[in-house]
Amino acid sequence: MLDVLRNPTYxxxxxxxxxxxxxTGLLTVALGxxxxxxxxxxxxxxxxxxxxIKMVAYVAVSPITTALVAxxxxxxVLIGADLIRxxxxxxxxxxxxxxxxxxLIFLLQSASATFTPTFQAVIPSVLPDEGxxxxxxxxxxLAYDLESLVSPMLAAVLLTFISYNNLFVxxxxxxxxxxxxxxxxxxxxxxxxxxVRFFDRLTRGVRTFGAMPELRGxxxxxLTVATTTAMVIVNTPVLVQGDLGRDQSEVAVLLGxxxxxSMVVALGMPKLLERLPDRRVMLTGGSAIPxxxxxSAAVLAWTDGAAQWVVLLALWLLMGAAxxxxxxxxARLLRRxxxxxxxxAVFAAHFSLSHACFLITYPLAGALGAWLGFPVIALILAGxxxxxxxxxxxxxxxxPVTVDARS
Numbered sequence: 133m134l135d136v137l138r139n140p141t142y143x144x145x146x147x148x149x150x151x152x153x154x155x156t157g158l159l160t161v162a163l164g165x166x167x168x169x170x171x172x173x174x175x176x177x178x179x180x181x182x183x184x185i186k187m188v189a190y191v192a193v194s195p196i197t198t199a200l201v202a203x204x205x206x207x208x209v210l211i212g213a214d215l216i217r218x219x220x221x222x223x224x225x226x227x228x229x230x231x232x233x234x235x236l237i238f239l240l241q242s243a244s245a246t247f248t249p250t251f252q253a254v255i256p257s258v259l260p261d262e263g264x265x266x267x268x269x270x271x272x273x274l275a276y277d278l279e280s281l282v283s284p285m286l287a288a289v290l291l292t293f294i295s296y297n298n299l300f301v302x303x304x305x306x307x308x309x310x311x312x313x314x315x316x317x318x319x320x321x322x323x324x325x326x327x328v329r330f331f332d333r334l335t336r337g338v339r340t341f342g343a344m345p346e347l348r349g350x351x352x353x354x355l356t357v358a359t360t361t362a363m364v365i366v367n368t369p370v371l372v373q374g375d376l377g378r379d380q381s382e383v384a385v386l387l388g389x390x391x392x393x394s395m396v397v398a399l400g401m402p403k404l405l406e407r408l409p410d411r412r413v414m415l416t417g418g419s420a421i422p423x424x425x426x427x428s429a430a431v432l433a434w435t436d437g438a439a440q441w442v443v444l445l446a447l448w449l450l451m452g453a454a455x456x457x458x459x460x461x462x463a464r465l466l467r468r469x470x471x472x473x474x475x476x477a478v479f480a481a482h483f484s485l486s487h488a489c490f491l492i493t494y495p496l497a498g499a500l501g502a503w504l505g506f507p508v509i510a511l512i513l514a515g516x517x518x519x520x521x522x523x524x525x526x527x528x529x530x531x532p533v534t535v536d537a538r539s
Contacts, residue, residue, distance in 0.1 A: 136267045141258050141317045146268070148313035149251065150275055152214070155306020156244075157283020158290075159221060162299035163233075169296075171230060178230055182237045187494070189241035190487040197246040198480035199333035206254050206476075207319050213247035214311035216240075221303040249480040256467045256475065257320045266402045266464065273398035273460045277391045277452075336474055337481025344469045345527045347478075349411070352523030353458045354486040355493075356418045359425065359513040359520070360451045362493035364390050367501050367509070368448075375432070375506060376441065389445045393452030394459075401460045410461045411528055417457030418521035424451050425514035433507040492516070 137143045167178040201209045220240040227233055259265045287299060341347040364387070372383045404413060424447055431443050462482070470478040493513065501509040 136259065136264050136271065139259065139264070141319065142255070142268060144313045144317040145251070145255065145258065146271060146275070148310040148317075149272065150279075151306045151313070152217075152247075152310040153275060153279040153306075154283055154286070155221070155303040155310075157279050158287055158299045158306070159224075159240075159303040161283070161287035162296050162303070163224070163237075165296040165299075166224065166227065167230075167233065170228070170233070178233060182233060183494075185234055185238050186241045187487055187491055189238055190245050191484050191491065193242040194245035194249055194480045194484045195334055195337060195477075197242065198249060198337070198476050201246070201250075202333050202476065205319075206250055207314060207317075209250050210247055210254075210314045211311045213243045213250070214307045214314065216243040217247070218304045218307035218311070221300050221307060225297040225300050245483065249483040250476055252463060252466075252483075253476040253479040254319065255463075257472060262464070263402070263406075265467065266405055266461070269460055269463050270398045270401045273401075273456060274395055277395045277398070280391055281388060333477065337477035337479075338485070340470065340474060340478050341481055341485065346411075346465050347469050347482075349524040349527035350414075350462055350465050350482070351485055352520045352525075352527060353414055353418045353462075354482075355489045355520030355523070356421050356517040357455050357458050357520075358486075358489035358493040359517040360421050360455055362490065362497035363425065363428070363510060363513055364448065364451065366494060366497040367506060370501075371432075371506055378441075386445065386448050389448040390452035393449035393454075394456040395452075397453045397456035398460050401456070405461060405464075410464055414458045414461060415521070415524060415528070417454040418517075418524055420454040420457075421451065422514040422517040422521065424454060425510045425517060429507040429510035429514070432510065489520075 137146065163182065167182070171178045217240055220236050220243070223236055224233075227236065255268055256265060259268055290299060290302070341351060368386050368390075369383050372378045372386055376382075401413075428444070428447050428451075431440055431447065435443065463479075466478055466482055467475070493516065496512060496516070497509060500512065504512075
């Protein structure tokens with residue numbers, strides 16, 4: 133898998149991704165501490181609003197900024213986004229009011245909503261060989277999973293020596309380091325799209341999704357992925373400390389099981405996709421997710437004690453693995469159904485539409501979970517997951533074979 137890093141351009145871009153991810157992880161920890169410093173007991177509300185702003189920026193801003201910069205070279209777009217993110221991170225330690233947090237988070241996440249799909253759309257041109265591209269996707273998935281484990285640990289170590297405000301310095305270094313590596317990378321020539329009206333550029337990615345059955349199926353599976361992600365991210369801390377009465381450290385253990393399952397599948401994905409088609413692998417994961425959510429509901433409702441904890445660890449690991457069977461190969465479908473002229477729009481549309489799914493599942497997992505309880509919300513999310521998987525299977529049905537009556 134690491135052979136792909138022999139490509140010097142990809143090695144620099146992957147390093148930029150790693151450094152920026154670590155900076156973002158430190159930012160998340162520092163932002164939570166800043167919110168508590170400003171709002172005290174209402175810090176949870178501040179963070180909830182901030183995360184909602186993040187999702188709104190991802191859904192609404194990504195297609196707009198992609199359309200605005202469609203004819204610009206990719207390198208300055210990526211550098212500009214990194215510099216904006218660094219400028220916001222520099223400003224955050226000086227915040228004294230909640231509304232200032234909201235404005236800065238919107239600016240930062242808008243820059244991320246520009247950077248991420250543009251970055252993802254560049255990689256297929258850097259790695260035109262499908263085998264190399266698949267290995268790069270697995271490395272990217274590993275990077276995201278490792279960041280979720282490493283960043284909190286790194287922040288915990290740093291906080292023993294420095295105040296939380298200094299964590300923002302690490303964030304700035306991450307974004308500036310990413311910009312430097314992008315500057316150092318040698319980009320292949322990518323032909324800009326033909327000049328068209330802004331509205332056509334704005335809707336180009338979504339129209340491509342509507343026209344391509346493979347992408348419509350991917351959107352259905354994105355909804356399925358959002359169900360387990362919401363169950364794990366939103367409810368794990370409350371589940372472990374509230375319902376199960378366990379220590380804070382065991383929140384990290386359960387989240388680590390989820391991330392570990394994802395990493396195991398990401399490591400094996402290049403070999404797996406050499407033997408099996410993308411659709412079969414992804415539909416298997418899409419079918420497994422609702423089953424695992426139903427199993428989680430049963431375990432939470434009918435078991436307790438050590439046995440319950442062990443089974444939950446196994447289920448969280450399997451949910452991470454199932455999600456990775458969809459997330460890791462998904463960019464192969466985006467690449468296959470786009471070309472160099474419309475690829476940024478297609479990646480931006482996927483970025484926006486997949487995060488729109490979280491605007492459905494996060495409120496379900498959070499508000500309804502607190503009201504109805506975890507077993508019931510797991511069943512509701514399983515129902516949403518079944519809907520997404522069914523939409524994918526419907527979109528990916530083989531076309532009927534027509535018989536020529538003259539033959």
